[in-house]
Amino acid sequence: MSKLRDATAGTAHIEPLVAGDVERLAALAREIWCAHYSAIISAAQIEYMLGQRYDSEVVRAELRRGGIWWDKLIVAGEMAGFASYFLTGVPGEMKLDKLYVHPRHQRRGCGGMMIARAGEIARANGCTRLVLAVNKNNRSAIAAYLKHGFSVADAVVKDIGDGFVMDDYIMVRPVTGDGSASRGGAGARLRDATPGGAQSGRQDVGDTRGTTAEAADE
Numbered sequence: 001m002s003k004l005r006d007a008t009a010g011t012a013h014i015e016p017l018v019a020g021d022v023e024r025l026a027a028l029a030r031e032i033w034c035a036h037y038s039a040i041i042s043a044a045q046i047e048y049m050l051g052q053r054y055d056s057e058v059v060r061a062e063l064r065r066g067g068i069w070w071d072k073l074i075v076a077g078e079m080a081g082f083a084s085y086f087l088t089g090v091p092g093e094m095k096l097d098k099l100y101v102h103p104r105h106q107r108r109g110c111g112g113m114m115i116a117r118a119g120e121i122a123r124a125n126g127c128t129r130l131v132l133a134v135n136k137n138n139r140s141a142i143a144a145y146l147k148h149g150f151s152v153a154d155a156v157v158k159d160i161g162d163g164f165v166m167d168d169y170i171m172v173r174p175v176t177g178d179g180s181a182s183r184g185g186a187g188a189r190l191r192d193a194t195p196g197g198a199q200s201g202r203q204d205v206g207d208t209r210g211t212t213a214e215a216a217d218e
Helices: 019-036 043-054 056-064 110-124 139-147
Strands: 012-016 068-075 078-087 093-101 129-135 151-161 164-174
Touching: 012 110, 019 043, 019 056, 019 078, 019 093, 043 056, 043 151, 043 164, 056 068, 068 110, 078 110, 093 110, 110 129, 129 139, 139 164
Parallel strands: 093 129
Antiparallel strands: 012 068, 068 078, 078 093, 129 164, 151 164
């Protein structure tokens, strides 16, 4: 049995990301994105989005900002994944903005650990729901989010500049009293998940559709 299967033994754990982690974060993001997204979006879009989201100054500015959290997943002393989430400005709502686990460590419960952590922070900040955006063609991530209590609430297409768009589902999960998921929405089917293809115009830090949380594992 993989050591990661027994997360309670401390073989995998979550720590806050700090400024000294920014370069390693960017390198890990590149490795994960190039492995995961090459069959979903173009190489040019991968480069464009990595530059938008993981530029060192962008990440450091987010680390200094209130109302946003960055976590790193540590396995055997090394960063193996990361997540970020923030208060959207909508009462009771937190957005799970990024969630990535290196392919070597997927399907071992690490994504669930990070979702649970985001749920704890959401509850502590008075939130009743987590929201995220996921590419409509990212079938493995969608399936994992459904398993972890999310359901599809909307479908959006967003222009992100340079001729690129994000074609996403918006998924939502209730936050219960202990921060865990309500499993009521976990059985949602994708054939029922396209409620009109609405488009979002919000693009500020409170935008629940601005970036994509992908690559969750089981």
